[in-house]
Amino acid sequence: MKVTGLEKERVCDFVAYCKKHRKELDDSYLYDSDLEEFEVTLENPTYVLINEQEEIIGAASFVLDDYHKRGKRARFRIFHSEMENIQFYQEMLQALLTHTTDLEKIFIFIPVTNKKLIEMIEGLKFSVERFSFLLVREDLEVPHVHLPDGYELRAFRPGEDEENWRQVRNAAFATLKGSETPITIEGVAELLTHQDYLEGGMMLLFHQGNPVGVIRGADDEYEDAPIMNIGPVAILPAYQGSGLGRILLRAALEFAKESGYRRTILSVNGENERAKALYIQEGFKQVEAVACYHYFV
Structure with a gap:
């Protein structure tokens, strides 16, 4: 297993991974319209977890546009691994943290029903800021x-x-x-x-x-x-x-x-x-x- 920066040649694979798992996650930045326009840029730092068969089995990506940068924070587009191992989450997080110069915090929204991701996030020392409800x-x-x-x-x-x-x-x-x-x-x-x-x-x-x-x-x-x-x-x-x-x-x-x-x-x-x-x-x-x-x- 290895964590590597997303290459342009694998954007389609990354998009497919996002579509496969978005119903488990907060999909605010995972709509078809967002993914169709997705590019590897400074505003979209993205890393993927690759297995021995060179398949993407995990992904971590920030939304780091002008609005979020002015607020000195970055929002996760996706933070997910098919392997429920906190080590892989830790490695993807550390890769993304290299893009947080001048930022104060990073944040992620997680459906309260996704207990497994919450367990991983809390294991990485994230803490709850607030709750939000969809009506x-x-x-x-x-x-x-x-x-x-x-x-x-x-x-x-x-x-x-x-x-x-x-x-x-x-x-x-x-x-x-x-x-x-x-x-x-x-x-x-x-x-x-x-x-x-x-x-x-x-x-x-x-x-x-x-x-x-x-x-x-x-x-x-x-x-x-x-x-x-x-x-x-x-x-x-x-x-x-x-x-x-x-x-x-x-x-x-x-x-x-x-x-x-x-x-x-x-x-x-x-x-x-x-x-x-x-x-x-x-x-x-x-x-x-x-x-x-x-x-x-």
Whole structure:
């Protein structure tokens, strides 16, 4: 057995390995669209575990894009071995740690049902940072959206609303675990070019002409069927607790229905109990729970 850097000639084998095992893992960066575009670059440091037959039987890869680097952290795309031996995980981890100069920590999301991977991760001295829950809403009726006086809800206007979106999102998530790193105007603009982008799915809420809330609906897939992913749902701190989050959520649900989606999906941090309670009140049900483990480098 040996751990080696992924070579360009074996990217197809790596992609096949990811597809084979992604249902056991957090698949946030293992969708077909992500894997189709995967390349061996500085943003995607990747190592594989090879057996005597030169087959890939393990893989470890970071997502190290501009957003994560600005937050001084790296997220695992995949960390998995078909051989349940902590030594192999240790060797892959050590290889990846050579790419963590100037970083403070690395982190990974693991479904709480994957006890074997959790055992390996904890054996490597990772610790739980937080929990996150995945919620799904079936094809239910959507309550009417009623805006209070002085408020306006409209679709994102490319070339005009990037700064409005950035300000609201960053202020709303400044203390939210995992989302503290502010996004840039360029990062907002990139949302318009993602394969999951839906025309009209990005909306802003204004109060007397000032932006106070944002929400995004994006194309996604869950259990091999189309679904609309909702997020972020962000309200300026000064406006939180006044029912505006419910208004934004219902607007997104209405957009999903108009766009032909029968189901919607979103995720929420475990400590954000108020948001989770809102989603459940609006018809969402918890379908998965994942633990975020981090490791300080």
